[in-house]
Amino acid sequence: MATRRRLVPAPIRDVFDLLVDYTRYVEWAPDIVSSTVVAAEGDVVVGEFQSPFLTGEKYTLEFVHSKPASIVFKQVDQHGERGLRGGWDLTESGPERATIVDAALTLNTGVLRRRSNEARTARVLERRLDSLASMFAANGRRDAQKGVEKETFGSSVLRLVAAGATPQVRLLGTTFALKKIDG
């Protein structure tokens, strides 16, 4: 199971609220391209997601919340131990209103792809935590400087200038070649 830890500059309740707002994963989780809540009852929520880098198909996760410290999840549209499972553990970090986020994720598709799955889940966790931390850091800066626009990075900034075997993008005045990362 891949595990990662990160200090996020936000109060624990804010971090928890964002992590359980599953429809917003498309805003901040870089691997998620669609997310929707299909069922919710008390502290149990079921969401459907699509992460092209992790699995080709859409998948369904069941989340169990223990507010505000923990969220555990497992894939329910696979049998037995197969599929995704993991969790978020949150701990208040002293007086500076920050939160230590411990994240875990595993993907079991059988013996053949074990190494590849480990590499993929580790990369996804790393980037989700990067994104989470920078999102709260940006919110903090915005709160500190009212009127300053939040920095956004979207398709308007990153412009595809050449498709094909080696696509190229234009970013802030420089042209970059894109090389796909597989694992």
Added chain:
Amino acid sequence: MIQKYFKIAASQEAIRRELFAFETWPQWWPGVQRVAVLRSDGSKSVVDLTVKTAATINMTVEFDAAAPNIVKFRQLKGWFKSYRGEYAMSPAPDNAGTTVKITIELETGAFVPKGMVYSKLSANLAELGDVLARRVLQQPAAVNRPAAAAAPAAARIMAAPVVPEARTITRTVAHLFSTAKGLEAWIDGRPYRLSAVR
């Protein structure tokens, strides 16, 4: 056990109607080739099915719709050692239709690879969600609309669900990260390494 959830923008009644129109299943249900209703009394029906998945299988299944939002089913005779489950329907969390939860538990017996059967079943259920939604939504609007819409105006006001305030959620198409190995961009959910073109 395997579970599948899908959200359909239709009432429970409309979905239930399609699920219980056994004779129409070969027209739309993935893999179902033949259906014969052997018995139907009150809330219970017994149906003979031929389904093509990994192999072509025949089974006799009993459906029990005695509970208001749940349809239970179990194999009486057939290919699996045991096969049972349920379709449970509840209002979707965003009040825009119905969430259908399908739960299936099966035992395959010693000579049938369980993993293969479950993989096939999982793919079949994923497809079922799409085709059932299409099927239900193709029915005439009058048949399809929620019960509240057909009620008198006063009753409609009483029955109106509390719809949460609409939020605008914008998907971020691209994320950029500065890493020890250089710039890394995630575009449409996939990662790329960026190298400057000279």
